[in-house]
Amino acid sequence: MEGWIVSFRRGMNKYYPRQVILSLDGVTYKDAVKVIxxxxxxxxxxxxxxxxxxxxxxxxxxxxxxxxxxxxxxxxAVGTKVKIV
Structure with missing residues (x-):
């Protein structure tokens, strides 16, 4: 399964470079629970x-x-592909 790095997790005054938001191909809200x-x-x-x-x-x-x-x-890394193992 593949996905995309959408952004780093951000706050109002800083961002967290170890935490990223991923958009997964073909995964909906109900299916996202299964990949945790x-x-x-x-x-x-x-x-x-x-x-x-x-x-x-x-x-x-x-x-x-x-x-x-x-x-x-x-x-x-933002905007590039990741592989879900």
Whole structure:
């Protein structure tokens, strides 16, 4: 399964580079509950470095989910694909 990184989780005055909002292909609000707990993999396009995260909860009512990564992601990760393992 694949998805897209929509944005970092943001507050009013700061953002959280370890927490990202994901939009998953073909996943609706009711189906998003089933992907909680799965691992997420993002590969850096230039260096090939792998970043591993975990889907922890839903975000909103459109099927978006929130994922926490072990290391913070670079800004160029926004708008790129991730793989759901």
């Amino acid at each position: 707990g799965r691992k997420v993999l993002w590969v850096h396009p230039e260096t090939g470095e792998k970043f591993v995260g975990k889907i922890v909860r839903m975000h909103g009512r459109r099927g978006h989910v929130l994922a926490y990564f072990k290391r913070h992601l670079p800004g160029q």
